[in-house]
Amino acid sequence: xxxxxxxxxxxxxxxxxxxxxxxxxxxxxxxxxxxxxxxxxxxxxxxxxxxxxxxxxxxxxxxxxxxxxxxxxxxxxxxxxxxxxxxxxxxxxxxxxxxxxxxxxxxxxxxxxxxxxxxxxxxxxxxxxxxxxxxxxxxxxxxxxxxxxxxxxxxxxxxxxxxxxxxxxxxxxxxxxxxxxxxxxxxxxxxx
Amino acid sequence: xxxxxxxxxxxxxxxxxxxxxxxxxxxxxxxxxxxxxxxxxxxxxxxxxxxxxxxxxxxxxxxxxxxxxxxxxxxxxxxxxxxxxxxxxxxxxxxxxxxxxxxxxxxxxxxxxxxxxxxxxxxxxxxxxxxxxxxxxxxxxxxxxxxxxxxxxxxxxxxxxxxxxxxxxxxxxxxxxxxxxxxxxxxxxxxxxxxxxxx
Numbered sequence: 001x002x003x004x005x006x007x008x009x010x011x012x013x014x015x016x017x018x019x020x021x022x023x024x025x026x027x028x029x030x031x032x033x034x035x036x037x038x039x040x041x042x043x044x045x046x047x048x049x050x051x052x053x054x055x056x057x058x059x060x061x062x063x064x065x066x067x068x069x070x071x072x073x074x075x076x077x078x079x080x081x082x083x084x085x086x087x088x089x090x091x092x093x094x095x096x097x098x099x100x101x102x103x104x105x106x107x108x109x110x111x112x113x114x115x116x117x118x119x120x121x122x123x124x125x126x127x128x129x130x131x132x133x134x135x136x137x138x139x140x141x142x143x144x145x146x147x148x149x150x151x152x153x154x155x156x157x158x159x160x161x162x163x164x165x166x167x168x169x170x171x172x173x174x175x176x177x178x179x180x181x182x183x184x185x186x187x188x189x190x191x192x
Numbered sequence: 193x194x195x196x197x198x199x200x201x202x203x204x205x206x207x208x209x210x211x212x213x214x215x216x217x218x219x220x221x222x223x224x225x226x227x228x229x230x231x232x233x234x235x236x237x238x239x240x241x242x243x244x245x246x247x248x249x250x251x252x253x254x255x256x257x258x259x260x261x262x263x264x265x266x267x268x269x270x271x272x273x274x275x276x277x278x279x280x281x282x283x284x285x286x287x288x289x290x291x292x293x294x295x296x297x298x299x300x301x302x303x304x305x306x307x308x309x310x311x312x313x314x315x316x317x318x319x320x321x322x323x324x325x326x327x328x329x330x331x332x333x334x335x336x337x338x339x340x341x342x343x344x345x346x347x348x349x350x351x352x353x354x355x356x357x358x359x360x361x362x363x364x365x366x367x368x369x370x371x372x373x374x375x376x377x378x379x380x381x382x383x384x385x386x387x388x389x390x391x
Contacts, residue, residue: 117387
């Protein structure tokens with residue numbers, strides 16, 4: 001259920017316009033971060049990428065400076081339409097949401113302390129945490145075919161989670177140390 | 193909105209603002225929010241271009257509103273622009289200018305680097321090292337995603353008092369994992385439960 005069928009003929013964005021609106025729509029659904037929506041929209045609904053590709057791209061987007069969802073949209077846009085696609089995808093991700101957030105800021109002051117608004121934001125915050133956790137669980141299905149095998153994969157997931165949450169180590173340490181370890185082990189398993 | 197600041201910004205100040213975000217861009221590994229402490233130091237403490245309240249509200253609003261969280265930088269620029277407009281009709285134009293200047297500054301360097309790096313990786317995608325890197329990072333990525341969920345969930349506070357929020361998060365996790373229910377329904381449900389005061 002969590003895996004996408006490995007076909008060679010996969011859907012792709014038909015035009016720059018479709019690309020723009022796909023990322024705008026995706027960004028406008030992203031309350032409390034866009035990560036969960038990216039996986040749902042790009043992998044499961046539009047099928048422009050597989051879960052494996054999503055994780056590969058996400059790793060790159062995460063390591064490079066800049067907002068990772070914006071980096072990811074740039075990578076997807078570039079893959080399909082070159083530099084123009086990259087610009088259009090990033091613009092789709094940022095333009096309308098920017099108008100929206102500025103409008104929200106302009107009217108926010110009047111409703112900031114209204115108990116229903118405060119409550120709704122609390123409820124949406126709790127759901128947003130669940131969205132991200134749920135996507136993490138779904139992606140774990142894709143690890144079944146990982147060269148390292150399921151158990152070492154589970155170990156890397158756990159080490160990363162503990163390092164970031166319980167030990168509160170900076171990402172600048174976790175990425176090179178845990179990531180370097182995982183990549184080296186993977187490198188040894190891959191055919192030359 | 194706190195509008196106690198009345199600024200007179202010269203063209204050189206706008207350029208300096210652009211260059212500040214331009215220089216911070218490449219430091220923003222792990223998201224722009226990681227550089228928020230430095231922005232606070234520069235914009236609030238050093239230059240006095242934003243009030244404490246404007247800075248904090250910008251971050252809270254950008255996280256609550258849809259869209260990438262990096263849009264808090266657009267809000268910083270918006271507020272800064274408003275501060276120069278002194279409540280005149282030009283204030284909104286100045287706000288829009290501020291938002292654009294800050295967003296272009298923060299996005300340009302990191303986007304260009306990502307673009308170049310992606311092209312390089314794609315050209316060399318058959319190399320064993322590139323494949324090992326991309327595949328090897330997969331379990332780490334899942335760990336980071338779960339850690340992000342943990343950080344978002346921890347904002348709920350005390351589990352004994354706020355258990356309905358934790359329950360809502362857990363139910364949402366299961367629904368996303370096991371069903372294809374549209375995420376907007378889940379968010380709307382959360383907003384409704386919260387507005388009614390049930391969580």
